[in-house]
Amino acid sequence: MQPFRTHVGVAAALLQANVDTDAIIPSREMRHVSRRGLAAGLFANWRYVDAAGREPQPDFILNRPRYAGASILLCGANFGCGSSREHAVWALAEFGIRVLVAPSFGLIFRKNCIANGVLAAELSAPRIAALAAWADADPQVNRVRVDLQRRAITGGGVAASFAIDDAARMRLIEGLDAIAFTLAHAERIDAFERERFARHPWVRLPRSG
Amino acid sequence: MGRIANRVPGGRQRPAGSDREAVLSSTLFDKLWDSHCIESDEHGEDLLYIDRLCLHERTGGIALNALLEAGRPVRRAEHAFCMMDHILDTRPGRTDRTLVPGGEQFIARSRSGAAALGVRVFDVNDPQQGISHAVSAEQGIALPGLSIVCPDSHTCTLGALGALAFGIGTSETEHVLATSTLRMARPPNMRVTVQGALPEYVTAKDLALYLIAEHGAAGGSGAAVEFDGEAIAALDIEGRMTLCNMAVEFAAATAVIAPDQAVLDYVAGRPFAPFPLPSAEWQALKSDPNARFDRNLDIDARQVSHRVTWGTSPEQGVELQGRVPEPKDRNERQALAYADLAPGTPMTDISIDAAFIGSCTNARLGDLRAAAKVLEGRRVAPGVAAVCAPASTPIKRAAEAEGLDAVFRAAGFEWRESGCSMCFYAGGETFGPGRRVISTTNRNFEGRQGPGTRTHLASPAVVAASALRGRISAPEPR
Numbered sequence: 001m002q003p004f005r006t007h008v009g010v011a012a013a014l015l016q017a018n019v020d021t022d023a024i025i026p027s028r029e030m031r032h033v034s035r036r037g038l039a040a041g042l043f044a045n046w047r048y049v050d051a052a053g054r055e056p057q058p059d060f061i062l063n064r065p066r067y068a069g070a071s072i073l074l075c076g077a078n079f080g081c082g083s084s085r086e087h088a089v090w091a092l093a094e095f096g097i098r099v100l101v102a103p104s105f106g107l108i109f110r111k112n113c114i115a116n117g118v119l120a121a122e123l124s125a126p127r128i129a130a131l132a133a134w135a136d137a138d139p140q141v142n143r144v145r146v147d148l149q150r151r152a153i154t155g156g157g158v159a160a161s162f163a164i165d166d167a168a169r170m171r172l173i174e175g176l177d178a179i180a181f182t183l184a185h186a187e188r189i190d191a192f193e194r195e196r197f198a199r200h201p202w203v204r205l206p207r208s209g
Numbered sequence: 210m211g212r213i214a215n216r217v218p219g220g221r222q223r224p225a226g227s228d229r230e231a232v233l234s235s236t237l238f239d240k241l242w243d244s245h246c247i248e249s250d251e252h253g254e255d256l257l258y259i260d261r262l263c264l265h266e267r268t269g270g271i272a273l274n275a276l277l278e279a280g281r282p283v284r285r286a287e288h289a290f291c292m293m294d295h296i297l298d299t300r301p302g303r304t305d306r307t308l309v310p311g312g313e314q315f316i317a318r319s320r321s322g323a324a325a326l327g328v329r330v331f332d333v334n335d336p337q338q339g340i341s342h343a344v345s346a347e348q349g350i351a352l353p354g355l356s357i358v359c360p361d362s363h364t365c366t367l368g369a370l371g372a373l374a375f376g377i378g379t380s381e382t383e384h385v386l387a388t389s390t391l392r393m394a395r396p397p398n399m400r401v402t403v404q405g406a407l408p409e410y411v412t413a414k415d416l417a418l419y420l421i422a423e424h425g426a427a428g429g430s431g432a433a434v435e436f437d438g439e440a441i442a443a444l445d446i447e448g449r450m451t452l453c454n455m456a457v458e459f460a461a462a463t464a465v466i467a468p469d470q471a472v473l474d475y476v477a478g479r480p481f482a483p484f485p486l487p488s489a490e491w492q493a494l495k496s497d498p499n500a501r502f503d504r505n506l507d508i509d510a511r512q513v514s515h516r517v518t519w520g521t522s523p524e525q526g527v528e529l530q531g532r533v534p535e536p537k538d539r540n541e542r543q544a545l546a547y548a549d550l551a552p553g554t555p556m557t558d559i560s561i562d563a564a565f566i567g568s569c570t571n572a573r574l575g576d577l578r579a580a581a582k583v584l585e586g587r588r589v590a591p592g593v594a595a596v597c598a599p600a601s602t603p604i605k606r607a608a609e610a611e612g613l614d615a616v617f618r619a620a621g622f623e624w625r626e627s628g629c630s631m632c633f634y635a636g637g638e639t640f641g642p643g644r645r646v647i648s649t650t651n652r653n654f655e656g657r658q659g660p661g662t663r664t665h666l667a668s669p670a671v672v673a674a675s676a677l678r679g680r681i682s683a684p685e686p687r
Contacts, residue, residue, distance in 0.1 A: 028636030
């Protein structure tokens with residue numbers, strides 16, 4: 001996974017609350033047994049006049065030329081609620097989004113972001129609105145800067161500290177393989193499991209086949 | 210990520226004071242969490258032991274094949290199961306062929322990945338097949354005191370049995386397959402106490418929709434919610450599952466209900482349940498009398514009536530006798546535009562084009578009975594498309610043994626095979642753009658049931674009554 005330290009990019013705003021993962025990527029856009037090939041389905045219901053025809057909806061923010069190359073999405077509360085589909089994050093990442101800023105996130109979605117090197121930063125709604133207003137004045141010039149080490153987000157008159165828990169921050173900065181990291185402590189899992197099975201034998205099922 | 214510190218599991222949650230005081234003030238959720246916590250790290254995350262993992266064909270293939278490609282074994286394959294539910298066909302006589310474009314590949318790759326890694330599959334035409342959360346309860350895969358995860362947000366359904374149950378992503382699924390663990394921060398505790406009795410014919414679904422409308426779709430704010438109180442104790446296990454199922458629509462990390470005798474009776478004799486049951490151990494799974502919750506909500510069950518949603522979030526709902534509200538912000542204006550409804554319209558004046566009874570929320574035997582009771586001897590209104598897809602094949606068979614299928618069919622409902630079916634649109638079946646559906650499902654999101662399709666969430670009895678009248682209607686006592 002690509003380590004995350006700092007990022008400077010074009011910021012686009014999608015400030016409505018409760019944007020769910022069905023909106024981020026409708027189920028019908030998940031066409032292959034793969035993590036890839038999902039960017040075209042990102043926000044398909046909003047991004048296209050008709051999702052099947054793929055004719056761009058000119059008003060949708062990510063279709064507007066002035067937001068070309070957007071890599072930061074400024075969001076409303078409870079962004080990524082709903083279905084646990086990790087495809088939502090894969091689609092965002094493949095499209096080029098590296099940072100999401102919202103007052104709050106859907107819980108599973110937030111963890112999926114971190115697992116894929118996408119920063120999910122929490123910031124108050126008024127500050128997000130202020131960043132959005134400044135960026136909107138000239139998106140290609142007014143780029144937002146994010147420093148994960150310092151938990152800092154800056155743009156125009158806003159210089160704020162965003163919230164992210166320590167563990168997620170470390171995971172993003174170091175870009176570690178989570179499975180390899182856990183397996184390095186396999187003996188502790190084995191020991192815990194032995195004790196769990198000894199104390200609660202009913203937990204253990206017989207090996208099948 | 211840094212070095213793991215060897216701390217007492219759950220230590221940071223304990224109030225200062227004697228051990229005895231700490232032991233006597235735990236919530237049910239904290240007891241479940243502590244009993245699975247291998248260790249805590251210095252970043253505030255715990256390494257949790259996961260007892261059971263359920264996969265499904267929509268994402269299982271990706272996770273299983275990622276393991277195969279990485280050459281990693283499944284650490285405990287006998288504790289993992291793969292269900293076929295999300296995109297398989299629900300029309301009678303089904304095969305792997307599905308109306309979802311490319312759907313066969315999702316089924317085939319999940320099946321082959323599971324076989325290669327030794328994971329038991331509840332396959333397309335297995336007599337025990339069904340929606341993951343229904344199957345895991347029916348088979349005794351989910352049990353009180355176990356941790357169980359699935360790459361599906363409605364896994365919280367199983368908190369109704371006193372399990373530590375929650376949905377995860379695909380990367381986390383791989384992590385569980387390879388390590389039998391998950392690394393995560395402990396969520397805060399919230400208690401939702403529902404006192405009094407629900408009025409007659411008012412169900413767990415109405416209670417869930419009421420809670421979410423009153424406190425918002427983000428109201429659970431990432432907490433583990435324990436439901437308790439008289440009204441919860443009075444719910445049967447299926448009703449508790451419906452309520453816990455909807456907790457994710459409340460932005461809860463999970464939901465849990467203390468297992469009582471009704472849970473023990475439900476679990477006893479199920480294929481993967483132990484014999485004898487560890488009854489004493491399970492009945493100790495409850496919050497201590499002085500347990501401290503980070504938040505408490507109190508609900509008066511007598512205030513709850515039949516509910517229905519009007520918008521595109523489960524929080525956008527009113528009582529059935531209510532009206533479409535004036536929009537109070539941009540979100541609500543957008544929702545009303547999508548729903549094509551005018552403020553002030555009585556909900557019972559809204560005509561519907563379709564009715565769907567199905568999903569992990571509301572398609573268990575009791576739900577089908579409640580709907581059949583309304584439908585018996587009647588016909589759905591002309592022009593209304595009506596579909597019923599039971600939550601599992603065993604439920605379908607049990608319903609057929611009672612003759613419920615005949616009631617549904619005679620009323621004009623299609624009687625389907627089990628699966629997630631029309632709860633969401635994956636490119637296969639939809640009632641169509643602009644069509645208005647009353648549905649026993651969990652999400653009324655824009656486009657959830659198909660591009661432009663409008664969804665109104667309600668209980669099975671309300672859906673059945675609305676299908677009969679062709680507009681949103683309360684079930685009439687009979």
